[in-house]
Amino acid sequence: MKPTEAVTQLRPRLSLRGRLYLFSGAILILFAINVGTSLWGSFARNESSLAYKEAVSAAQLTAELEQNLQNKRQQILVLATLRETTEEPLDAAALEQARTDFEIISERLRQLGGFGGEELEPYYRRLHDSATALLDEWNQFYENYNDATTSSDVESALSYNKTKQHLRELDQRQSFVAVQRAEAIDRTITLTDQITVIGFISSIAITLALVFAMIRSTNASLTRMKQGVERFGSGDLTYRIDARRDAGEIGDLARTFNDMSTKLQSAIEETNSARADADSANAAKSMFLANVSHELRTPLNAIIGYSEMLQDELGDGIDIDREQFHHDLATIIFSGKQLLTLINDILDLSKIETGKMQVTREVFNPAGLLVQICDALSPLLTQNNNRLVLDIDKDSMRDFNSDRGKLQQIVTNLFSNACKFTKDGDITVSASMTSNTLVVAVTDTGIGMTQAQQERVFDAFTQAESNTGLKYGGTGLGLAIVREFCTMLGGDINLESQPDEGSVFRITLPADPVSIPADA
Amino acid sequence: MPDHLVLLVEDNEVNRDMLVRRLQRAGHRVATAGDGEAAIAAMKTERPSVVLMDMNLPIKDGWTACQEAKSDTDICAIPIIALTAHAMEEDRQRALNAGCCDYATKPVDFPELLKKIAAQLDETH
Numbered sequence: 001m002k003p004t005e006a007v008t009q010l011r012p013r014l015s016l017r018g019r020l021y022l023f024s025g026a027i028l029i030l031f032a033i034n035v036g037t038s039l040w041g042s043f044a045r046n047e048s049s050l051a052y053k054e055a056v057s058a059a060q061l062t063a064e065l066e067q068n069l070q071n072k073r074q075q076i077l078v079l080a081t082l083r084e085t086t087e088e089p090l091d092a093a094a095l096e097q098a099r100t101d102f103e104i105i106s107e108r109l110r111q112l113g114g115f116g117g118e119e120l121e122p123y124y125r126r127l128h129d130s131a132t133a134l135l136d137e138w139n140q141f142y143e144n145y146n147d148a149t150t151s152s153d154v155e156s157a158l159s160y161n162k163t164k165q166h167l168r169e170l171d172q173r174q175s176f177v178a179v180q181r182a183e184a185i186d187r188t189i190t191l192t193d194q195i196t197v198i199g200f201i202s203s204i205a206i207t208l209a210l211v212f213a214m215i216r217s218t219n220a221s222l223t224r225m226k227q228g229v230e231r232f233g234s235g236d237l238t239y240r241i242d243a244r245r246d247a248g249e250i251g252d253l254a255r256t257f258n259d260m261s262t263k264l265q266s267a268i269e270e271t272n273s274a275r276a277d278a279d280s281a282n283a284a285k286s287m288f289l290a291n292v293s294h295e296l297r298t299p300l301n302a303i304i305g306y307s308e309m310l311q312d313e314l315g316d317g318i319d320i321d322r323e324q325f326h327h328d329l330a331t332i333i334f335s336g337k338q339l340l341t342l343i344n345d346i347l348d349l350s351k352i353e354t355g356k357m358q359v360t361r362e363v364f365n366p367a368g369l370l371v372q373i374c375d376a377l378s379p380l381l382t383q384n385n386n387r388l389v390l391d392i393d394k395d396s397m398r399d400f401n402s403d404r405g406k407l408q409q410i411v412t413n414l415f416s417n418a419c420k421f422t423k424d425g426d427i428t429v430s431a432s433m434t435s436n437t438l439v440v441a442v443t444d445t446g447i448g449m450t451q452a453q454q455e456r457v458f459d460a461f462t463q464a465e466s467n468t469g470l471k472y473g474g475t476g477l478g479l480a481i482v483r484e485f486c487t488m489l490g491g492d493i494n495l496e497s498q499p500d501e502g503s504v505f506r507i508t509l510p511a512d513p514v515s516i517p518a519d520a
Numbered sequence: 521m522p523d524h525l526v527l528l529v530e531d532n533e534v535n536r537d538m539l540v541r542r543l544q545r546a547g548h549r550v551a552t553a554g555d556g557e558a559a560i561a562a563m564k565t566e567r568p569s570v571v572l573m574d575m576n577l578p579i580k581d582g583w584t585a586c587q588e589a590k591s592d593t594d595i596c597a598i599p600i601i602a603l604t605a606h607a608m609e610e611d612r613q614r615a616l617n618a619g620c621c622d623y624a625t626k627p628v629d630f631p632e633l634l635k636k637i638a639a640q641l642d643e644t645h
Contacts, residue, residue, distance in 0.1 A: 290608050297605035298532075301626035305538040308630060312545065331534050 015248015016218065023210050030203040037199050041192030048185040055178035058115040062171045065108045066164065069134075072101055073160050076138055080154050083145060090145040098142045102135055115174065123173045127166035134159040221250045228257055237265035288460070295342055295476070302335040345477035349460060352484045359403045359488055366438055367397040369404060370431055373411050380419040381427060386444075391430035400438055400511050406485045407509070413478040414442040414505045422446030422502070433511060437491075441506040449497040457495070458483045482507075524641055525549045527568035529559040529585075530603070531577050539572070539628070546634055556580025560588055563595045570640045572624075572633075575604040575615065583618040590619035599640040603628070 014022065075098075082088070109131050113124050137159050144150040228241035239261070243254035306328050313320065351357040374381075374388055381388055411429070418427045425445035432439055449457060460480040482505075486493045491509035526548045530536040536552055543550045551566045553559040556577045563571065571589075575582035582602065590596050602615035605626040612623045622636050 290606075290611075293607055294605045297607060297626045301605065301628060302532075302534050302538065304627040305535065305542070305630070309538060309542050309545075312542070331538075335534070 014217075015246075016221075016250055017248060019214055019217065023214055026210055027207060030199075030206060034196070034199050034203055037192060037195045041189065041196055044185055044188040044192055048182065048189060051178065051181050051185060054115060055174070055182075058112065058174050058178075059171070061108055061112050061115075062167060062174070065105065065112060066167055068101070068105050068108065069131075069160065069163065069167070072105065072138065076141060076154055079145070080141070087148075090142070095142055095145075098138075102139060105131075105135060112170070119177055120170065120173055123166070123170040127163065127170050130159065130163040130166050134163045218250075221246050225250070225254060225257065228254070232257070232261050232264070237261045237268065291460070291476075292346055295346075296339065299335040299339040299342065303332050303339070306332045306335075342477070345481060348481050349477055349484070352481070352488070357484075357488065360405065361401055362404055363399050363401050364404050365397065366400045366407065366431060366433070366440075367392050367394055369408060370411060370429060370440070373408060373415060374429060377412065377415050377419065380416055384419060384423045384425075386419060386422050386424070387426050389426055389428040391428055393430075393432035396433040397431070398433060398511075400433070402438075402489055402509060402511075403485075406489060410482050410485050410507060411440060411442070413482050414507075417478060417505075418442050418444035418446065418503070425502070436511050438509045438511055439506060440509075441504055443502065443504045445502040448499045448501050448503055449495075450499050454495055454497055458493075524569035525551055525566060526637060527551045527553060527559065527562055527566060527571045529553045529556070529562075529571060529573045529577065529582070531555060531574065535626075542630060546630075548637070554578070556582060556585030559585050560592075560595070563589060563598055568598060570637055571598055571600040572603045572637075573600050573620070575602060575606060575611075583614065586615075586618040586620055599643070601633075601636055601640065603633075 079090070109128060113128065137154065141154040224241055224245070228239060231239040240258050241254040243251050243258060245251075246254060310325065310328055313325075348357065370392060371390070374390060378388070415427065415429065422444040423446070426443075428441070428443040430441045430443070458479050460477055483493055486507055486509065489509050491507060493505060493507045495503065495505055497503035526543055528536060528539055528543065528550055530539065530552070531554050536554075540550050540552060551562055551568060553562045554577075557580045559571070559573065559577075560580075562568070573582045573586060577585065580588075582604070586600055586602070589598065589600060599621045600619065601622040601624060602618075602620040603624050603626065604611065604615065606614075607625040615623045621640060624633050624636060
């Protein structure tokens with residue numbers, strides 16, 4: 001039972017149209033059965049009525065025939081007595097009358113033959129034979145009445161009694177057959193009546209059952225639909241209406257709702273993700289502003305603080321320590337320059353972010369540029385007592401098509417970082433070219449970075465430590481700009497570093513201008 | 521010399537020197553610390569009357585140091601004035617939440633800072 005039930009459960013319900021057709025068909029079949037049974041019943045009743053009429057007619061005919069025969073017999077017996085006692089001949093009218101009577105008897109006999117079927121045939125045949133013989137006998141009597149020579153034994157009751165006997169037998173048989181037939185017909189009528197009643201009641205029951213089943217199945221389908229739509233309405237768009245359980249229109253409707261839900265869900269997801277993007281962009285902007293504010297205030301603190309202090313010192317009339325004064329002014333200038341660098345870096349980063357930073361390509365010799373940069377930054381190098389190692393593979397160097405200004409800024413940033421974070425060490429600038437790439441590496445023997453620091457160091461406003469800017473200077477924007485520039489020039493930057501051992505920043509730029517992204 | 525001591529916690533040498541000189545000129549006795557941990561130690565040994573605390577500090581940042589100081593019964597009574605370049609409103613709240621009794625932004629409005637120090641000294645004496 002169980003597997004069958006499971007199969008029934010899984011098989012999709014009929015379509016709504018299918019259900020209506022099935023329902024109408026079933027009702028029509030029931031109607032036809034009822035009509036057929038009713039027709040059968042009325043046919044049987046008709047038969048019964050006919051049989052009754054037939055039985056009555058046959059009985060009447062038999063009675064009449066018997067009466068006729070009896071009358072004729074009486075007449076003949078009277079005539080036979082008259083013939084013997086008187087010599088009076090039989091007139092033509094009487095003869096004619098007798099013939100007519102015989103014909104009536106024959107006619108009735110024939111009519112009697114029309115009733116009943118094969119079952120009565122032998123009885124009728126016997127009656128017919130004996131009646132015919134009797135009539136012949138009687139006819140003979142009349143024909144020879146006036147002929148005195150012929151004698152007649154018409155008084156003998158043999159033939160008459162035989163005929164009468166046969167007639168009674170036929171009558172009895174007829175009654176018996178009629179009763180049998182009536183019983184059969186009655187049984188049929190009872191049966192058809194029963195069938196009609198049962199058929200009618202069962203039709204009502206089946207119709208009710210069908211109506212109930214249809215209402216239930218359609219209601220179940222529509223309820224599933226309604227529940228699904230309610231779930232969708234309450235925001236549960238991952239819900240799916242089970243469309244396999246309905247074929248046809250309702251199944252289609254369920255699938256359509258499911259499709260609608262899928263599309264709605266993806267639309268909502270898109271909207272949410274767009275809003276999340278906008279929110280995170282907004283948060284990033286706020287964070288950027290807070291960072292800019294913080295970074296600008298740090299050098300300004302020194303500039304304003306030292307300026308006010310010097311002003312105070314000038315005002316209080318005590319002799320000025322010229323050396324101290326000079327040093328303080330240098331601090332103000334240094335902080336001012338740092339502020340300028342910061343502002344430039346912020347502008348650069350902002351330009352990059354808004355897509356306004358242009359790449360200006362020109363053909364130049366990278367070796368010459370690198371030497372120039374190192375020369376220009378030698379004051380930085382000596383500040384921390386560092387040594388420069390220039391390792392340029394001059395043989396591989398050839399003219400290079402790229403943005404000279406950006407390469408200069410990249411190398412300057414990397415070089416000044418190396419100088420800041422290294423004390424009494426070596427700064428190595430190495431460069432080599434292959435047929436399509438320029439590789440520049442800036443290696444230092446400075447403080448290095450942990451893995452966690454390396455992961456953050458290219459993010460804007462991030463330095464290895466939050467106090468790095470104050471301790472070593474810098475804005476936390478230099479490496480972010482370096483990375484952006486490398487990307488704009490179609491290249492890449494990578495970093496290897498060990499804490500307390502130093503860092504290697506290696507940039508790889510394409511020598512072929514075609515590989516620079518078009519939108520850079 | 522005045523009897524009270526101001527502890528300046530600042531990791532940037534330039535800013536530290538500048539503030540030390542200006543505070544001394546204003547008549548304060550000044551001790552310094554370069555990070556959060558040194559600040560806690562100095563509060564215990566030097567027993568300053570008031571602390572000026574930068575928030576971005578190495579080893580232990582200002583917020584943490586402030587919270588630690590406030591939960592240490594030995595030094596929790598010492599008032600701490602936050603001194604930071606984080607100038608957003610939520611930064612002020614963050615400093616006060618960490619246990620600072622007052623808040624000053626960089627660049628320093630020096631006369632205002634002196635008033636804030638004086639206010640804390642008045643409260644504790």
